[in-house]
Amino acid sequence: VESSIPEHMREAWKKFSPKGFTTKDEFESEAVKHIETTLARSLFNCDELAAYSGTALAFRDRLIIDWNKTQQRQSFADQKRLYYLSLEFLMGRALDNAMLNVGLKNVAKDGLADLGFRIEDIIAQEHDAALGNGGLGRLAACFLDSMATLNYAAWGYGLRYRYGIFKQEIQDGYQVEIPDYWLDFNPWEFPRHDVSVDVQFYGWVNKYTNDEGKQIVSWQDGEIVTATAYDVPVPGYGTPTVNNLRLWSSKASSGEFDFAKFNSGEYESAVADEQRAETISAVLYPNDNLERGKELRLKQQYFWCAASLHDIVRRFKKSKRKWSEFSDQVAIQLNDTHPTLAIVELQRILVDMEGLGWDEAWTIVTSTFGYTNHTVLPEALEKWSVPLIQNLLPRHLQIIYEINLQFLQSVEKRFPKDRDLLGRVSIIEESQPKMVRMAYLAIIGSHKVNGVAELHSDLIKTTIFKDFVKVYGPDKFTNVTNGITPRRWLHQANPRLSELIASKIGSYEFLKDLTLLNKLEPFVDDKEFKKEWAEIKYANKVRLAQHIQTTKGYSVNPKALFDIQVKRIHEYKRQQLNIFGVIHRYMAIKSMSPEERKKLVPRVSVFGGKAAPGYWMAKTIIHLINKVGEVVNKDPDVGDLLKVVFLEDYNVSKAEIIVPASDISEHISTAGTEASGTSNMKFVLNGGMIIGTLDGANIEITREIGEQNIFLFGNLSEDVEDLRHHHFYGDYKVNPELVKVFDCIKKGTFGDEGAFGALISGIVEHGDYYLVSDDFNSYCQTQDLIDEAYKDQDAWVTKSITSVARMGFFTSDRCINEYADTIWNIEPLDVAEEKEVRART
Ligand code: KOT
Incomplete structure (x- = not known):
């Protein structure tokens, strides 16, 4: 590794380079130093926020040491790296995670106690880093954790949004969105003002032949926006590896923010230019599983792809290798189609800027990229209008057309008689206006395409991408079932359960090899162990009940069955089915005698999740849940038998409290x-049961934990199409029990009945696309089975322990190793030596 410091002067550097604290006293000294100097506070005005800041800065210093070394080690090792391109990284809080990963949480706990603080209160001061909508963004965060923990040389690339996902408030039962300005104090990011890329938009394409007779293509006279890098350290668990998450922030380029404009009196227009540039990275689009085709979103995508690609290419060029070795050094994974323009951008860099031939460049491009599909919902599949791209990225549109031409020619050669096929697989949809189908471009530009659970990977091969299976053969398509990091979702969220597990199986090794959980199974009949297991679940429920008390102002009984649905609000996720089931239960309770009521299992139904601000039907579902809660929770006939709770502003840090507290x-x-x-994986790993359909990873969870340990219901995916057809053309009748629920709503039981009309008519009159009525019976019956099963607490705990013991497969470590072996072709870096050095010092 090169250095500008002369050899004979490096001793002084080495002597004084910081080693980082390891003891309680050293921690306290570092934290107090930061509080008194960096923050200019003192013993007399150190509140919990200042104590958090001091603690965070102390841990940050420690991380930086390992981070710098990791980056040096990775440059030196000169191995292939993985770049994970994602528009979303839903990281949550960093401090707790950093403390656990470097193994110094107990040191900090004791140190903070000495200084007069409780560590839980300090951890709770941190603002979530909420640069994502839901599952897709949180998956990216779990992947970063696993990649660091497994010592892969891997970087994340994303956008540094000034506003993450909005904060949700409930007013009068309605969702209200509050902007999430989170950058006031963020010790976890490092601005790299020396790392920037100028990104161009608009302009025009100039093609000419130069003096040597070569075709030159230049994209010129566009608007320039500068991307500045902000780096976030990503520590692995129990390893010296600290990887890098690089987030780009936009600002007007110095050339653009023109002093000439000031001088000529165009002050306002100069400021407006500046504002416009900053707008690109201003806000995360708050839609999950929905693409709305807004120009600013496309600008975000290109801005981030271009900056990332130029950064990656710049790093490659330093190695002075031949271009043909690019994909031996670089693997790029596309988290859904959002970064698909990276494919086009790399082709442009290689052909227009580096002068490679088209075919040579295209071979490099396709061997570099892999594409992960996360959804089959038609409204989430990205399409961009040709005129929009033509205007914003004129050169890229030409390249897309050229990619399409070459592809279609190759298809025509292989399937000469199939004219329809050409139209079906074309990147360009021949609509008015024409549209670019981003998923098709991503498939054509990648060497592997994967789905995220077995059923899903089968579905994309037989439905939305079936023509591409015909063209490329089945081997281009593969499955990598999702996983979650057990560090955050077991050890951090549920420390007592993690400790109990460690005490039984002898160590915390299971946090690095989750299959070791199977060593728990021999203990399923151990009375004492089962008692502790149940006590921990109860304590976690008490904690959630306290959270409900402080945030909602009423109490729920922690002895009741806690039934939880927390996720983005979406019709396909069917929170409406859940709340209709709750109403059905409420009506049943109301009709019972006091004796009958005594036999019931008390239940707390907890909901949480955000609706996209423009998704009116999802907002109606939130409204109904809240109105049902208002009525049910104060009904004296019901008492403790049923409570309905809508938890506001569901996010990662709240999930860490909610997930360990579920029964179902x-x-x-x-x-x-x-x-x-x-x-689903997080809940089961924390000893909860699932009520679920045969969908997504539920199917593999069932296979792993056993059918007797999960409550499945509902129609199968292979029957959905026929059922939908039947709704329109058969003798369709809404389930009579559901009709009673609708009548109850229509009577005004939960206030203004008109407010919920669309929810009902969607089912009764408009075809019930999501099959709520078809599944209602099976759902309610299964809920009854759950009540019965819950009465036998001993058998319930057996199910719980057995399930946890069999969850090893669902770690994101397994998932990342599969990507590394089958898609990225990368090996972990050897850190044994580094570990030894650290152990000695
Ligand atoms: C699509 C468009 C915009 C924003 C988000 C999406 C999106 C999110 N597409 N799929 N997802 C979820 O991804 C998760 C991680 O793979 C899955 O577990 C989940 O089923 C998807 O809905």
Whole structure:
């Protein structure tokens, strides 16, 4: 590794380079130093926020040491790297995670106690990094954790949004969105003002032949926006590896923010230019599983892809290798189609800027990229209008047309008689206006395409991408079932359960090799162990009940069955099915005698999740849940038998409280619609049961934990199409029990009945696309089975322990190793030596 410091002067550097604290005293000294100097506070005005800041800065220093070394080690090793391109990284809080990963949480706990603080209160000061909508963004965060933990040389690339996902408030039962300005104090990011890329938009394409007779293409006279890098350290668990997440922030380029404009009196227009440039990275689009085709979104995508690609290419060029070796050094994974323009951009760099021939460049491009599909919902599949791209990225549109031409010619050669096929697989949809189908471009530009659970990967091969299976053969398409990091979703969220597991199986090794959980199975009949297991679940429920008390102002009984559905609000996820089931239960209770009521299992139904601000039907579902809660929770006939709670502003840090507290969680999407789901894995790993459909990863969870340990219901994905057809053309009748629920709503039981009309008519009159009525019976019956099963607490705990013991497969470590072996072709870096050095010092 090169250095500008002369050899004989490096001793001084080495002597004084910081080693980082390891003891309680050293931690306190570092934290107090930061509080008194960096923050200019003192013993007399150190509140919890200042204590958080001091603690965070102390841990940050420690991370930086390992981070710098990791980056040096990775440059030196000169191996292939993986770049994970994602528009979303839903990281949550960093401090707790950093403390656990470097193994110094107990040191900090004792140190903070000495200084007069409780570590939980300090951790709770941190603002979530919420640069994502839901499952897709959180998956990216779990992947970063696993890649660091497994010592892969891997970088994340994303956007540094000034506003993450909005904060949700409920007013009068309605969702209200509050902007999430999160950058006030963020010790976890490092601006790299020396790392920037100028990105061009608009302009025109100039093609000419130069003096040597070579075709030159230049894209010129566009608007320039500068991308500045902000780096976030990503520590692995129990390893010296600290990887990098690079987020780009936009600002007007110095050339653009023109002093000439000031001088000529165009002050306002100069400021406006500046504002416009900054707008690109200003806000995360708050839509999950929905693409709305807004120009600013496309600008975000290109801005981030171009900056990332230029950064990657710049790093490659330093190695002075031949271009043909590019894909031996670089693998790029596309998290859904959002970064598909990276394919076009790399082709442009190689052909227009580096002068490679088209075919040579295209071979490099396709061997570099892999594409992960996360959804089959038609409204989420990205399409951009040709005129929009033509205007914003004129050269890229030409390249897309050329890619398409070459592809279609190759298809025509292989399937000369199939004219229809050409139209079906064309990147360009021949509509008015013409549209670019981003998923098709991503498939054609990648060497592997994967789905995120077995059913989903089968579905994309037989439905939305079936023509491409015909063209490329089945081997280009593969499955990598999603996973979650057990560090955050077991050890951090549920420390007592993690400790109990470690005490039984002898160590915390299971956090690095989750299959070791199977060592728990021999203990399923151990009385003492089962008692502790149940006590921990109860304590976690008490904690959630306290959270409900402080945030909602009423109490729920922690002895009741906690039934939880937390995820984005979406018709396909069917929170409406859940709340209709709750109303059905409420009506049943109301009709019972006091004696009958005594036999019931008390239940708390917890909901949480955000609706996209423009998704009116999802907002109506939130409204109904809240109105049902208002009525049910104060009904004296019901008492403790049923409570309905809508938890506001569901996010990662709240999930860490909610997930460990469930008895049952709901994963009840219409079969075939939820690609994987990942919270299903989190709940089971924390000893909860699932009520679910045969959809996404539920199917593999069932296979692993056993059918007797999950409550499945509903129609199968292969029957959905016929059922939908039947709704329109058969003798369709809404389920009579559901009709009673609708009548109850229409009577005004939950206030203004008109407010919920669309929810009902969608089912009764408009074809019930999500099969709520078809599945209602089976859903309610299964809920009854759950009540019965819950009465036998001993058998319930057996199910719980057995399930946890069999969840090893769902770690994101397994998932990342599969990507590394079958798609990226990368090996972990050897850090044994580094570990030894650290152990000695
Ligand atoms: C699509 C468009 C915009 C924003 C988000 C999406 C999106 C999110 N598409 N799929 N997802 C979810 O991804 C998760 C991780 O793979 C899956 O577990 C989940 O089923 C998808 O809905």
